[in-house]
Amino acid sequence: MYLVGIDIGKLKHSFCLLEKETGEILVEPVFFKNNRDGFNALLSSFKHLPQKDILIGMEDTGHYNLALLKFLLDRNYQVALINPVATNLTRKMQGGISKNDKLDTLTICDVLASNQRVKSYRISKYSSFDLYEQKQLTREHHNLKEEENQLSNRLQKCIDVVFPEFNSLFKSKYGIVYMNILKEFGSADAIAHADIRTLRKCFDTGRGKHISLTAQELKEAARNSIGFPSSSEATQIKHLVARIELIKEQIAEIDKKIEEFSIQNNSPILSIPGISH
Template sequence: DKLDTINICDVLDTPERKKQYRISKVNSFDLYEQKQLTRHHHNLKEEENVYKNRLQKCIDIVFPEFNKLFNSKYGTVYMNILKTFGSAENVANTDIRTIRKCFEIEGRGNRISLTPERLKECARSSIGISSSAEVIQIKHLTAQIELIEEQLTEIDKKIEEFSIQNNSPILSIPGISHFSGTSILAELGDISNYSKPSQIIKFAGVAPLHYESSQFNAQHTSITKKGSKYLRKTLYQIILPVIRHNQVFYKYYQLKISQGKGHRCAQGHCVRKLLRIIYHLLKTNQQFDPQLLR
């Protein structure tokens, strides 16, 4: 319409320093799609954690001994029992043949040491209370968690396709997966928009906060936490695997600990080091080589 036409002409005719505009390139649309998918993944994981916390609350009420029977939570048998019975009382009053059906697993998954007989015995001696409301919630929450898991599987498959298509050198860094690598690239955008590593450190919000008041200049401050929270979250999720799989990062982490830094602070130093390496790899299109690190 007329207003759009006037606004476009105004932007194009105005000096860049007063009213900036960006030129969209073809690859920016690919990065947009990747950003939407990786952010959706982050949001779904947060939503899943909320449901899992609510599920654990319900389990503590109706069958508090349940989690101790399993080495890990949310496996196939674990979820089958919750969906089918929902409480210790229901397990205790059910025929053993029905319970055994929950233990039937297709495929090559690891088998658990728990037996149907042991489960029923624990259910009979459980101190959990009988609550039909909690049982309904457990069944609904397990369904929600399984739905989110299916959605995450679909998203991860598409993200992996994008990652293979990108063929980015940052995937050569041990500890960075298809998802985390794609998330970092999508949040950073075109690397040519940055002229030095400190700019992406600032964009990730992991730069030390500068605080100054009158004659006082703070020496120990937290990170700014400005910029992309999704990028910052991804970096802190992968930094421990990176430290674990690379001797140089491990020694750098131990150095910061020996200097009196806390665990989280030492992680922050490693995150900034990682971002400087990522910047170099993307600028030079060079594969990661731990022998070149100092």
């Protein structure tokens, strides 16, 4: 069995090659670039060896290893992803303290050669890229929802300044009419001085649905509002509404892709009541 230890970097990686049974180092630790020429140079170092006898190991370092991992899996090499904690512990047991890229390639080989019953690595499969895609999509969904909540809180703060009574006029927040009015006018003062025909356009949802509030009632409420006519807050409201609407569109796009992966996986977890895509 031949072991290839690869230490992952951003612009360049390093690797070494040794024989497991004898511990003989066949290729001393050396750097190669993180590009196709570098990857081909890596393969040329052990292309003379039987592919089925080669085990390649690298740390599971997030995203820096993805391009190289796919390159190797595309060529049917067996690749082990190692927990960085295992590499660190092995380095310390060998007396090393600081990280050294070239020497770490040998440490990675030591982890691969370990006879421990519970291995400190897992053999990567091509399906892991689908898992990566799903993780990224759900993380993006989470990040967008957090950003939407932050923007919504800022929006409510601005509304409290320029039109404190605004929310009480609607049964629910963030509907089409609700957002149209904020995006178009941004304050009670602007609504109070608006042309009633322009105001009515904000009530047109284009879906045949109507709300109990009328344009005239909204205009009257704006006239009697105790809100502070702040142009800066009104400008912020218009910007915040536009950003919230954009994020909602992005969340819908992300959720559609998540559902596509979910249908493809056909996981039995979806049979549990309350669990959706």
